[in-house]
Amino acid sequence: MxxxxxxxxxxxxxxxxxxxxxxxxxxxxxxxxxxxxxxxANRDKQIQDKYSQYKVHLDTDKTINGELRVITIKPNHKNFYAGESDVKAHVPFGNTSMECKIKSTDEYQYTITYKSDAIDKRLLTRLDAGAGTHRNKAPGIPLELTSVPTPHYHEYRNDGYDTRLFHLN
Structure with a gap:
């Protein structure tokens, strides 16, 4: 047992x-x-149900409305500055916005988050940089891909699981 x-x-x-x-x-x-x-790993059932719309939306052109200024200290993370701006997409997926958080003591540690009110969790994608190695928890990930260094990009799979993608250029 x-x-x-x-x-x-x-x-x-x-x-x-x-x-x-x-x-x-x-x-x-x-x-x-x-x-x-x-x-x-957590599965997002709403993403799974709306996956084709999600993918079309991610692949469409987008523009940030106005400036994205990272100047506000986060109330729940006092050592991070943050800024958020609305995003307009050619193919909408609810009301979307982009947030950037930068650690005040290390400008190379930052997160850029793309969000929408079309799903309860709001998170659509995220870029993590400078915060060390993270773990892919989604089922079916080969062992050699479970440890993902930064920078990496979070995106949902068609089964609703969040995965971290790492690409060397």
Missing amino acids: RFFETNPTATIQDLCDIFYDNYENRVIHITLSSLNHMAK
Whole structure:
């Protein structure tokens, strides 16, 4: 019996405690599928249902209305400056906007987020830069693609899972 299948709410600390107790001859079988209980990917059902509209919208021309000025200190992240501007798309997908956040102590650590009110989560895509390596949690990702360095780009797949894409030019 696998630990995480019998303890679906287990944490990393629980896992560390088990390894610490290993001297008591406890046998543990851990597989990648059992670790998925700890870091389960979130599926956006609305994106899955509207995927063809989502993809057409992403591929269409867009313009930012006015200036995108990154000058406001984020109330919930005091070490980040942020700015947001409305975006007009040739093929609309609700009301869309673009937000840029830049870390005040490191101008190379920033996030550019493209959002819409057409879905509850609002996030359509995101570019992350300078914040280290992140993990692709979506099912079916080959092991060699689960660790994604920055900069990387988030985009939804047709099954509604958010994936991180990394391209070297």
